[in-house]
Every structure is written in C-alpha cells, then in structure tokens.
Amino acid sequence: MQSIDQDIVAEGMWYYNLRYLNEHNLNQTINVLKNIAESTKRLDLIEYTRKLADSKGDTKRLNSEVTKRLRK
Numbered sequence: 001m002q003s004i005d006q007d008i009v010a011e012g013m014w015y016y017n018l019r020y021l022n023e024h025n026l027n028q029t030i031n032v033l034k035n036i037a038e039s040t041k042r043l044d045l046i047e048y049t050r051k052l053a054d055s056k057g058d059t060k061r062l063n064s065e066v067t068k069r070l071r072k
Contacts, residue, residue: 010040021066026056 014036021029030053037045048069055061 007040007042010036011042011045014040014045015070018066019070021052021062023059026062030056 014033017029017032017036021033030049033045033049033052037049052062052065055065
C-alpha cells in the first residue's frame with residue numbers, strides 16, 4: 001500500500017516539474033523528470049521523458065510536447 005502511495009506522489013511530482021519546464025531550467029528539470037520516471041518504473045513516463053530530452057534543442061517542439069501531455 002505504501003509503495004502505491006509513493007508512486008502516486010512521484011507521478012504528481014513528475015507532472016508538477018513538467019508544468020514548470022522552461023528554457024532556463026531545461027537540463028536540470030529533464031534530469032529530475034528522468035529520475036522520477038525511473039523511480040515509478042512507469043514505461044510511459046520513462047518514454048515521454050526520453051522524448052523530451054531528444055527534443056530539447058527545439059524549444060517550439062518541446063513546448064508543443066509539454067502542452068499535449070498536460071492536456072491528457
């Protein structure tokens with residue numbers, strides 16, 4: 001039961017960090033997202049974090065990806 005609660009809290013923190021991702025904290029936030037995703041062992045969060053890391057050179061695409069994920 002406790003690990004379920006920790007996973008829910010971790011997922012909430014993942015979305016919180018995603019929401020405040022911007023150009024000034026990009027590398028640091030992506031590292032935080034990666035650590036959180038790996039701690040939850042959720043493949044969708046791990047894959048999405050990898051996708052964000054791959055598109056960090058293109059801020060327009062990155063912002064589009066973040067907006068799509070937050071709408072879900």
